[in-house]
Amino acid sequence: MKTLELAKKYHDFVVGMRREFHRNPEVSMKEFNTQKRIREELDKIGVENVPCGGTGVLATIKGTKPGLTVGLRADIDALTVVEENDKEYASAIPGVMHACGHDTHGAMLLGAARILNELRDEIKGTVKFFFQPGEEVGLGALAMIKDGALEGVDGILGVHVSSELPSGVINAEGGPRMASADMFKITITGKGGHGAHPEETIDAVVVGAATVMNLQTIVSREFSPLDPLVVTVGSLNSGTRMNVIAPTAILEGTVRYFRSDYAKPVKEAIERIMRATAEAYRATAELEYTYLIKPTFNDEKVAAIAEKAAAEVVGDKNVVKAPLTTGGEDFSEYSALIPGVMTRLGTGNAAKGTDYPHHHGKFDVDEDAFVYGSAYYAQFALDFLDSYKK
Ligand code: NI
Numbered sequence: 001m002k003t004l005e006l007a008k009k010y011h012d013f014v015v016g017m018r019r020e021f022h023r024n025p026e027v028s029m030k031e032f033n034t035q036k037r038i039r040e041e042l043d044k045i046g047v048e049n050v051p052c053g054g055t056g057v058l059a060t061i062k063g064t065k066p067g068l069t070v071g072l073r074a075d076i077d078a079l080t081v082v083e084e085n086d087k088e089y090a091s092a093i094p095g096v097m098h099a100c101g102h103d104t105h106g107a108m109l110l111g112a113a114r115i116l117n118e119l120r121d122e123i124k125g126t127v128k129f130f131f132q133p134g135e136e137v138g139l140g141a142l143a144m145i146k147d148g149a150l151e152g153v154d155g156i157l158g159v160h161v162s163s164e165l166p167s168g169v170i171n172a173e174g175g176p177r178m179a180s181a182d183m184f185k186i187t188i189t190g191k192g193g194h195g196a197h198p199e200e201t202i203d204a205v206v207v208g209a210a211t212v213m214n215l216q217t218i219v220s221r222e223f224s225p226l227d228p229l230v231v232t233v234g235s236l237n238s239g240t241r242m243n244v245i246a247p248t249a250i251l252e253g254t255v256r257y258f259r260s261d262y263a264k265p266v267k268e269a270i271e272r273i274m275r276a277t278a279e280a281y282r283a284t285a286e287l288e289y290t291y292l293i294k295p296t297f298n299d300e301k302v303a304a305i306a307e308k309a310a311a312e313v314v315g316d317k318n319v320v321k322a323p324l325t326t327g328g329e330d331f332s333e334y335s336a337l338i339p340g341v342m343t344r345l346g347t348g349n350a351a352k353g354t355d356y357p358h359h360h361g362k363f364d365v366d367e368d369a370f371v372y373g374s375a376y377y378a379q380f381a382l383d384f385l386d387s388y389k390k
Contacts (some may be wrong), residue, residue: 025078063123165346181328
């Protein structure tokens with residue numbers, strides 16, 4: 001409970017930092033001022049820190065006793081969303097907004113650094129603080145890993161606020177939690193011509209339409225209904241005017257799944273159907289496929305520690321189960337390499353207007369939940385170092 005008491009002591013500090021970050025949002029991989037401010041705040045309390053992953057920060061607190069190393073991760077980037085709130089801390093940068101709550105993550109992790117800095121004598125090992133840039137573009141975690149942030153780290157915790165969950169509850173269950181976010185682009189090449197003479201052409205509009213329809217059978221006919229899978233064609237662009245047969249069509253889409261062993265076969269199915277469809281109509285098709293974000297799988301052992309730490313902070317009845325989400329999270333880059341757990345802290349409160357969805361112009365958070373977030377980060381670090389067995 002010491003962590004919660006200390007979190008209360010630092011509550012005003014955390015709220016102040018959050019409002020400062022919120023007022024001054026910076027887009028992915030350009031968090032220059034945010035990085036500078038985080039480093040200044042860490043320097044103030046004597047916490048060793050270095051720039052990492054471009055515009056991120058990696059900070060370290062060594063306990064007085066030897067032991068393992070635990071990572072605590074907060075992402076810090078904002079979005080190109082127009083803020084519709086008129087609060088005094090509303091974004092001062094036109095068209096850019098912390099509409100996903102990453103301002104709160106950075107602030108709560110700074111709060112946790114203060115707490116753990118005071119509790120150095122109770123830390124059995126080392127705590128690494130990941131202030132990660134560029135989550136929204138799926139580049140930040142990889143950039144930090146490339147800079148060596150994960151070296152020697154035995155387990156890692158991520159926290160994301162959630163307007164869907166009631167303020168003050170925590171979800172930290174094990175197993176699959178968030179989906180992949182793959183991206184694909186199909187370029188179909190036919191033969192253009194006059195709309196009145198289809199016999200002289202290969203109509204890319206028709207091939208594109210058939211491809212969209214045939215791709216629907218991947219989910220419905222090739223994969224188990226018990227394992228969620230989404231194949232979405234979000235855009236189909238072809239043609240210039242009503243009486244010209246289009247020579248090309250471009251389809252772009254996204255693929256979401258929770259099982260990492262789906263990565264290869266889904267891509268292969270898209271490629272096979274796309275080629276065979278194009279061939280059936282005498283056209284050709286090319287696929288560009290990008291594995292943007294891996295599915296997020298929470299290690300069961302680490303999740304058990306996270307649930308216990310959460311219960312310590314918010315009480316048993318506020319540690320909740322929650323449905324999976326097909327949203328993607330680049331935390332999966334860490335948890336693909338070391339045991340990790342991506343968890344959610346509720347900040348939804350209809351009375352305070354903090355129940356708008358993430359990425360909405362009116363998104364906001366219940367700041368009263370910050371004490372739980374900071375305390376939970378810190379409590380998890382202590383508990384992990386105390387009880388985790390490799
Ligand atoms: Ni987010």
